Amino acid sequence: MLLRHTTKDVAERSALTVNPAKTCQPIGAMYAALGIHGCLPHSHGSQGCCAYHRSTLTRHYKEPVMAATSSFTEGSSVFGGQSNLLQAINNMFTIYEPEVVAVHTTCLSETIGDDIVQIADKANEKGSIPAGKYVIHANTPSYVGSHVTGFSNMTKAMVSYFASPSDDKLRTINIVPGWVEPADMRHIKMLCKDMSVDTIMFPDTSDVLDAPQTGSHEMYPKGGVTVSQLKRIGKSQATIALGETASADAAKELDVKCKVPFEVMELPIGLKATDRFINSLRKVARVEVPESITNSRGKLVDMITDMHQYLHGKRVALWGDPDQLVSLTEFLVDLDMKPVYIFTGTPGKKFLERTEKALQGKVPEAKVRQGANADMFLMHQWIKNEPVDLLIGNTYGKYIARDEDIPFIRHGFPIMDRVGHSYFPTVGYCGAMRFLEKMINTLLDRKDRDAPEESFELTL
Numbered sequence: 001m002l003l004r005h006t007t008k009d010v011a012e013r014s015a016l017t018v019n020p021a022k023t024c025q026p027i028g029a030m031y032a033a034l035g036i037h038g039c040l041p042h043s044h045g046s047q048g049c050c051a052y053h054r055s056t057l058t059r060h061y062k063e064p065v066m067a068a069t070s071s072f073t074e075g076s077s078v079f080g081g082q083s084n085l086l087q088a089i090n091n092m093f094t095i096y097e098p099e100v101v102a103v104h105t106t107c108l109s110e111t112i113g114d115d116i117v118q119i120a121d122k123a124n125e126k127g128s129i130p131a132g133k134y135v136i137h138a139n140t141p142s143y144v145g146s147h148v149t150g151f152s153n154m155t156k157a158m159v160s161y162f163a164s165p166s167d168d169k170l171r172t173i174n175i176v177p178g179w180v181e182p183a184d185m186r187h188i189k190m191l192c193k194d195m196s197v198d199t200i201m202f203p204d205t206s207d208v209l210d211a212p213q214t215g216s217h218e219m220y221p222k223g224g225v226t227v228s229q230l231k232r233i234g235k236s237q238a239t240i241a242l243g244e245t246a247s248a249d250a251a252k253e254l255d256v257k258c259k260v261p262f263e264v265m266e267l268p269i270g271l272k273a274t275d276r277f278i279n280s281l282r283k284v285a286r287v288e289v290p291e292s293i294t295n296s297r298g299k300l301v302d303m304i305t306d307m308h309q310y311l312h313g314k315r316v317a318l319w320g321d322p323d324q325l326v327s328l329t330e331f332l333v334d335l336d337m338k339p340v341y342i343f344t345g346t347p348g349k350k351f352l353e354r355t356e357k358a359l360q361g362k363v364p365e366a367k368v369r370q371g372a373n374a375d376m377f378l379m380h381q382w383i384k385n386e387p388v389d390l391l392i393g394n395t396y397g398k399y400i401a402r403d404e405d406i407p408f409i410r411h412g413f414p415i416m417d418r419v420g421h422s423y424f425p426t427v428g429y430c431g432a433m434r435f436l437e438k439m440i441n442t443l444l445d446r447k448d449r450d451a452p453e454e455s456f457e458l459t460l
């Protein structure tokens with residue numbers, strides 16, 4: 001009973017969050033920055049922020065995450081961090097030789113009001129930024145938004161710093177994948193390749209945060225979108241932005257700056273969302289859907305048909321990032337499951353409306369919460385009052401799962417106590433099959449555990 005103080009009685013709270021369903025903006029900025037090839041993320045703040053953000057990413061991806069820090073002391077907290085950042089930029093390019101330094105701010109440097117553009121200009125005047133190398137930045141105060149906001153801000157910065165308008169258009173389609181796993185990014189690229197669509201994906205953390213073990217340490221693994229690719233995104237035919245919260249701002253910025261039309265779609269998690277993504281690719285690139293993709297879809301439909309009986313009517317509690325939640329909700333509803341509690345700590349417009357649409361009017365009892373009042377404590381209280389059959393969310397749900405004895409599938413960020421999430425996709429038809437497999441097997445394990453002797457079946 002680790003959460004023994006969670007009561008069944010729900011008291012309205014307006015100024016207290018207990019176990020928020022979100023984390024810091026800079027973590028997202030750091031993750032996005034790692035999706036640029038040869039990029040060294042830099043945290044403009046105190047060492048503690050950087051250590052926390054790096055360790056969270058390292059624990060989730062099981063990879064060493066490199067990032068530098070301005071190492072604020074009491075002096076920088078009072079007088080500002082300009083001299084620390086100037087020194088840091090010089091050190092980073094001299095010692096670690098990155099292609100790009102991606103600076104993000106923290107609560108402290110935002111409160112002081114450090115002007116990163118002015119400091120980077122000064123570093124350039126001093127000759128600390130070698131020719132052909134870049135310093136980009138995103139403002140990521142953690143007292144607003146969440147890790148997803150930070151991801152979105154750094155992705156938008158890639159457009160602001162590198163894209164340039166051109167009448168000379170290429171055949172490429174930009175894909176802004178949103179905050180998904182490296183394996184998801186790889187799978188989306190593979191689907192595009194199978195459809196013969198030339199793409200530029202940004203950011204792209206595949207082969208960065210799921211790089212193979214080669215026996216030698218690579219400071220900059222081979223993956224990531226390159227600077228030369230980022231310089232070409234303004235020449236692409238169109239942009240497909242996956243996930244309103246994480247990707248729409250970058251796509252809009254590119255349209256404003258370079259007149260590249262865009263479409264914002266939900267993440268391709270589940271049958272319908274993947275159908276829409278494939279259809280959109282087909283239309284925008286004017287290509288046919290190959291048989292291999294049609295076959296994958298057929299397998300998913302077959303699996304749903306075979307196992308639907310074990311999913312029907314199951315009540316589920318979901319928490320995590322808005323873009324993931326909307327697509328998952330739609331998928332669960334299509335499986336005739338009941339996502340009854342849906343929680344995200346990430347603020348932002350349209351989430352409630354998008355979730356409502358994903359629920360398709362089929363789960364009238366569903367309760368959706370967003371923002372500071374959407375915390376794990378409240379979700380636990382609701383579960384105590386009206387239990388669920390399955391929990392789906394990040395590692396922080398394990399306490400509720402244990403206390404309430406509810407089957408639990410880890411999904412989202414962060415997952416610090418299991419493996420596999422960064423290697424196996426949940427997007428696309430194959431990803432949906434993997435997600436289904438996890439749900440069905442988890443529910444069947446529980447059925448076996450609880451079955452009385454006389455109905456303990458060999459074949460399910």
Ligand code: SF4
Pocket residue numbers: 024025026045048049052106107108142143
């Ligand atoms: S909340 Fe602010 S001060 Fe705390 S770790 Fe995050 S960025 Fe740093």
